[in-house]
Amino acid sequence: MGTFLLLLSLLVPGLLSFLFLPRTLRFLGDLVGCHLRRSSRTHRELLLARVATEQKSYEAEKKTGKAKDDEDWEEIEGAMVGSSVNGGKADHDWNGIAGFFHPFCNAGGGGERVLWAAIRATQKRWPEAVCVVYTGDRDVDKTAILKRVKDRFNIHLHPPTVHFLYLTTRHYVLSTTWPRFTLLGQSLGSMRLAYDAFSLLVPDIFIDTMGYAFSLALSSWFFPAVPTAAYVHYPTISTDMLDSLNAGGQGINAGAGEGYRGLVKKQYWHLFASLYSMVGSTIDVVMTNSSWTQSHIKSLWGPYRNRRNKTTDHDIDIVFPPVAVEELEEAVAVSEASEKKRGPYLIYIAQFRPEKNHQLILEAFASLLSSNPKFPTYPKETPKLVLIGSVRDSDDATRVDNLRLLAHELKVEDNVEFVCDATWPQMLDWMRKASIGVNGMWNEHFGIGVVEYQAAGLISVVNDSGGPKLDIVVEIDGKPTGFHASTVEQYEEGFCKALSLSPDETLAMRHRARQSASRFTDRGFAEKWVQNMDRLVRLQISRAKR
Ligand SMILES: *[C@@H]1O[C@H](CO)[C@@H](O)[C@H](O)[C@H]1NC(C)=O
Ligand SMILES: *[C@@H]1O[C@H](CO)[C@@H](O)[C@H](O)[C@H]1NC(C)=O
Numbered sequence: 001m002g003t004f005l006l007l008l009s010l011l012v013p014g015l016l017s018f019l020f021l022p023r024t025l026r027f028l029g030d031l032v033g034c035h036l037r038r039s040s041r042t043h044r045e046l047l048l049a050r051v052a053t054e055q056k057s058y059e060a061e062k063k064t065g066k067a068k069d070d071e072d073w074e075e076i077e078g079a080m081v082g083s084s085v086n087g088g089k090a091d092h093d094w095n096g097i098a099g100f101f102h103p104f105c106n107a108g109g110g111g112e113r114v115l116w117a118a119i120r121a122t123q124k125r126w127p128e129a130v131c132v133v134y135t136g137d138r139d140v141d142k143t144a145i146l147k148r149v150k151d152r153f154n155i156h157l158h159p160p161t162v163h164f165l166y167l168t169t170r171h172y173v174l175s176t177t178w179p180r181f182t183l184l185g186q187s188l189g190s191m192r193l194a195y196d197a198f199s200l201l202v203p204d205i206f207i208d209t210m211g212y213a214f215s216l217a218l219s220s221w222f223f224p225a226v227p228t229a230a231y232v233h234y235p236t237i238s239t240d241m242l243d244s245l246n247a248g249g250q251g252i253n254a255g256a257g258e259g260y261r262g263l264v265k266k267q268y269w270h271l272f273a274s275l276y277s278m279v280g281s282t283i284d285v286v287m288t289n290s291s292w293t294q295s296h297i298k299s300l301w302g303p304y305r306n307r308r309n310k311t312t313d314h315d316i317d318i319v320f321p322p323v324a325v326e327e328l329e330e331a332v333a334v335s336e337a338s339e340k341k342r343g344p345y346l347i348y349i350a351q352f353r354p355e356k357n358h359q360l361i362l363e364a365f366a367s368l369l370s371s372n373p374k375f376p377t378y379p380k381e382t383p384k385l386v387l388i389g390s391v392r393d394s395d396d397a398t399r400v401d402n403l404r405l406l407a408h409e410l411k412v413e414d415n416v417e418f419v420c421d422a423t424w425p426q427m428l429d430w431m432r433k434a435s436i437g438v439n440g441m442w443n444e445h446f447g448i449g450v451v452e453y454q455a456a457g458l459i460s461v462v463n464d465s466g467g468p469k470l471d472i473v474v475e476i477d478g479k480p481t482g483f484h485a486s487t488v489e490q491y492e493e494g495f496c497k498a499l500s501l502s503p504d505e506t507l508a509m510r511h512r513a514r515q516s517a518s519r520f521t522d523r524g525f526a527e528k529w530v531q532n533m534d535r536l537v538r539l540q541i542s543r544a545k546r
């Protein structure tokens with residue numbers, strides 16, 4: 001701890017005077033890096049020996065047919081390796097150690113799904129590589145973690161080449177440890193944790209998948225030859241946050257930038273933002289989970305990264321996290337035959353919450369009907385709106401009642417159906433029968449539901465904002481996969497356009513929608529991940545030669 005505090009007191013002014021003292025800092029970094037490499041060398045050799053033994057016994061078990069469980073691992077492996085993106089045989093047998101910094105790896109959330117999917121993709125592309133996860137979950141062993149990954153996410157990892165290193169200092173990144181100056185405290189804490197990680201093992205590639213960018217800066221200070229990567233779900237500080245401090249801002253910190261304390265807070269946040277941006281400029285490969293995050297990270301890190309030539313050959317990449325699209329693709333057909341089963345039905349799958357804006361959708365639908373339109377593709381039927389959602393409490397139930405009343409007032413109650421607490425088979429059924437998928441929410445960060453519409457071949461009509469606009473309902477092959485709308489009139493127009501398409505156009509758009517959804521599959525994620533990982537591997541090889 002003493003050494004670390006010393007380091008810390010060097011580091012903070014160190015980062016600030018980055019531009020003035022590069023040589024001294026470089027010297028210090030090399031010194032510590034050298035020390036860490038030396039002290040963790042034995043550990044590294046032990047780990048590699050363990051990988052070798054486990055690999056041997058895995059193969060022996062496979063011969064005797066015991067390892068049946070992992071059959072599908074082998075199957076997919078064969079398929080994936082052949083289709084790997086850059087396919088270069090030369091680095092196919094890269095056998096370095098990729099370190100994943102994920103102190104909460106057993107949490108079982110969306111962030112963990114990304115971690116495991118990333119490790120699986122790495123294992124398949126580089127079967128010789130070793131993936132280590134630095135985690136603070138000291139109460140679970142490898143078998144338990146891998147089992148949970150299998151049960152929770154249906155991801156089968158190859159056990160011999162994935163290992164866990166346990167960190168003892170995780171409390172440094174908990175927000176409760178830092179009641180004041182939490183952002184800065186947690187960031188410094190993550191460096192402490194990373195120091196802990198490096199003293200266990202210095203990896204050949206270091207990847208942060210939890211948003212601890214400062215740990216990556218520490219890595220590149222100690223080990224300039226080790227390429228670093230960040231997968232960012234959410235920026236630690238965003239330009240929105242900085243703006244919100246100003247008078248007239250929005251959100252929980254609205255107007256908190258006034259007065260003496262406010263001034264301090266403002267200075268602190270701005271200081272932190274520039275530290276964060278400097279840190280961002282040290283990272284070799286940056287991935288974000290969505291356009292929204294990408295644009296925030298770009299505006300913070302971009303200028304610094306440009307200055308340090310980090311963007312010359314590639315930019316901050318979007319790697320969408322995997323959504324369970326494949327299941328829908330299997331369950332819902334998109335073909336000429338299946339078109340006969342579809343009617344002029346619009347479905348809206350969403351919880352009955354105010355921000356989902358059901359009311360606007362009802363109004364738009366009513367005005368579509370009031371013009372008494374004829375759609376040659378569906379000669380016999382009149383359009384129908386189906387609202388599908390879960391009713392969690394009495395507030396939701398009240399909202400459903402109000403919506404029913406509204407449908408009555410608008411005189412469309414015969415054409416509106418409510419399906420409360422639908423089961424998955426019921427939802428699938430509607431996705432097979434419907435033609436259009438609707439989403440009325442403004443500024444949805446992502447919109448998994450809209451991806452599901454696309455996977456089911458529905459034509460989407462969504463609000464012209466957020467993830468549905470930027471990431472999901474985008475053009476494929478230069479042609480639309482749905483329609484964007486903001487007002488009642490535009491929604492009506494969107495419905496009308498979607499229902500007026502000729503049978504051929506309709507089917508073509510369904511296929512494009514499905515193609516669009518494939519960007520969010522496990523396979524789509526793996527391809528993008530491998531592309532970025534490939535950059536890291538090539539960097540690692542070229543730097544090691546120097
Ligand atoms: C990206 O991560 C954030 C934070 O976890 C989440 O709110 C958002 O939905 C994610 N985006 C995607 C595309 O999954
Ligand atoms: C960045 O690239 C430019 C042109 O290629 C070069 O002149 C400059 O020295 C580079 N800067 C750094 C920090 O490497």
Ligand SMILES: *[C@@H]1O[C@H](CO)[C@@H](O)[C@H](O)[C@H]1NC(C)=O
Pocket residue numbers: 356357360361439440441442443463464465485486487488491
């Ligand atoms: C769509 O978003 C706009 C803001 O861009 C909002 O004013 C409008 O109410 C939303 N419309 C619907 C139907 O949700």
